[in-house]
Amino acid sequence: MSRYVASMADRELPSDPELMALQDQLGQCRACPQMVAPPVYGLPVRSAVMMVGQAPGVHEQQTLRPFAWTAGRRLFNWFDSVGVPERAFRRSVYMTAVCRCFPGKKPRGGDRVPDKTEIANCRRWLDAEFSIVRPRLVIPVGRLAIESILGRMPLAQAVGRLLERDADGRTFDVLALPHPSGASTWTHTEPGKSLLVEALGLLEAHPDWQGIRTKAGGMA
Numbered sequence: 001m002s003r004y005v006a007s008m009a010d011r012e013l014p015s016d017p018e019l020m021a022l023q024d025q026l027g028q029c030r031a032c033p034q035m036v037a038p039p040v041y042g043l044p045v046r047s048a049v050m051m052v053g054q055a056p057g058v059h060e061q062q063t064l065r066p067f068a069w070t071a072g073r074r075l076f077n078w079f080d081s082v083g084v085p086e087r088a089f090r091r092s093v094y095m096t097a098v099c100r101c102f103p104g105k106k107p108r109g110g111d112r113v114p115d116k117t118e119i120a121n122c123r124r125w126l127d128a129e130f131s132i133v134r135p136r137l138v139i140p141v142g143r144l145a146i147e148s149i150l151g152r153m154p155l156a157q158a159v160g161r162l163l164e165r166d167a168d169g170r171t172f173d174v175l176a177l178p179h180p181s182g183a184s185t186w187t188h189t190e191p192g193k194s195l196l197v198e199a200l201g202l203l204e205a206h207p208d209w210q211g212i213r214t215k216a217g218g219m220a
């Protein structure tokens with residue numbers, strides 16, 4: 001169990017035993033020699049909604065907390081704007097990622113993008129989480145996550161549309177979001193700016209998001 005999960009569990013977080021067992025195994029994974037361990041993951045909450053990020057940054061790796069830094073603040077502002085504040089989101093939505101370890105820095109700065117082998121290595125954890133959580137709504141955040149859930153497609157075709165995909169013989173909805181990094185210009189220029197507004201509107205109207213929102217009201 002990560003320090004982050006342990007600290008939240010101390011506060012009587014409802015934790016799912018099957019997910020906790022999976023995360024215990026995940027925490028010990030060292031399959032990728034270039035990745036910086038330990039793996040980072042969210043709280044073990046079984047939820048109708050699953051968010052898939054790309055890979056943790058250095059701050060996430062140090063705190064063992066997904067989306068713990070500036071991009072996370074922007075992302076949680078988006079979710080807050082459609083009714084679910086950060087604390088409630090972390091406790092009500094299953095947070096996962098394409099790769100769970102920090103890929104390290106590129107020689108000229110910026111985070112290294114995980115390679116194909118690392119993405120394939122980590123896929124088994126994502127697949128196992130899908131089998132347990134069985135989400136009805138998946139929110140991939142950023143190009144790598146969108147590609148992992150929807151296949152390769154331009155960001156402008158993925159964001160701002162309600163799409164459907166299958167896993168384990170089940171259909172789930174997909175609402176893609178761009179990466180919230182401040183360095184990205186996509187959300188500040190058209191069509192990205194308008195597509196983000198559309199995506200958040202679709203999220204707000206989705207019945208499973210409304211379920212999370214109702215729960216969030218109970219946590220206030």
Ligand code: SF4
Binds near residue numbers: 026030118123
């Ligand atoms: S990135 Fe995923 S597969 Fe690779 S070592 Fe980390 S947890 Fe294991």
